[in-house]
Amino acid sequence: MTLKLPKIIGHRGVAAYAPENTLESIHSAADMGVEWVELDVKITKDQIAILFHDDTLERTTSASGNIAELTLAEIKELDAGSWFGESFIGAEIPTLEEAIDVLLERDLGVNIEIKPCSGREKETAEVALDVLSQIWDTREKLLLSSFQHVSLEAALDMAPDFHRGFLMPAEWPENWAELAQYLQVSAFNINGNECTKNQVGQLMDQEKPILAYTINDPDRARILQGWGVDGFFSDAPDAISEGLLMVH
Numbered sequence: 001m002t003l004k005l006p007k008i009i010g011h012r013g014v015a016a017y018a019p020e021n022t023l024e025s026i027h028s029a030a031d032m033g034v035e036w037v038e039l040d041v042k043i044t045k046d047q048i049a050i051l052f053h054d055d056t057l058e059r060t061t062s063a064s065g066n067i068a069e070l071t072l073a074e075i076k077e078l079d080a081g082s083w084f085g086e087s088f089i090g091a092e093i094p095t096l097e098e099a100i101d102v103l104l105e106r107d108l109g110v111n112i113e114i115k116p117c118s119g120r121e122k123e124t125a126e127v128a129l130d131v132l133s134q135i136w137d138t139r140e141k142l143l144l145s146s147f148q149h150v151s152l153e154a155a156l157d158m159a160p161d162f163h164r165g166f167l168m169p170a171e172w173p174e175n176w177a178e179l180a181q182y183l184q185v186s187a188f189n190i191n192g193n194e195c196t197k198n199q200v201g202q203l204m205d206q207e208k209p210i211l212a213y214t215i216n217d218p219d220r221a222r223i224l225q226g227w228g229v230d231g232f233f234s235d236a237p238d239a240i241s242e243g244l245l246m247v248h
């Protein structure tokens, strides 16, 4: 089943309009008419998959310390909304399962970025895939990705029929083409602010969708589209949609 990617994927939900990686952010994306969202997944100390980006709590919660040291019960006590704005006070860090319920209810596609804390690369992928395999049916509306090749390898082993995206940092690994082939990826997710026209050209030879993160500037989006980029992760999808050619 081929991937059905939209032109714009809401980043961490829609991070410009609601606290990132919360159910509120997923709902905001759906309310805006966004078709897919990207979400970051980690695991708790007691091995439950949750949505969270950073290794530490300071930036996006009311607490401090390392997220990997907390159980789900402890994490559920945290406020993940007040840092963003008063109207989001009390927003929780959701489990992946809670997030999937909202994605299904709102008929959204999703890019699950496996974002393990250090040393938990394999188990984070395994726990996330365990949840996804049980409740996610539509292969064409799910893309797994990770900067960690071990996580993508675990995904390939455990659920080869789920699509994988090769998430490339600004500095590309020298053997990226071999790695992408080994991991049997369906898409390339690149740093759209750092990449060059030449790099996009190299990827076009691979004949797979190219997605660029994280693009909030409509001018940059247009330039990347001209180079051959197919889709964009954006905190503010409405800000970049104008001027993009929206034909698939």
Ligand code: G3P
Binding pocket: 011, 038, 040, 053, 113, 145, 167, 189, 213, 214, 233
């Ligand atoms: O998956 C695209 C993008 O989210 C990767 O970077 O740090 O925002 O998770 P980051």
Ligand code: MG
Binding pocket: 038, 039, 040, 113
């Ligand atoms: Mg991410």
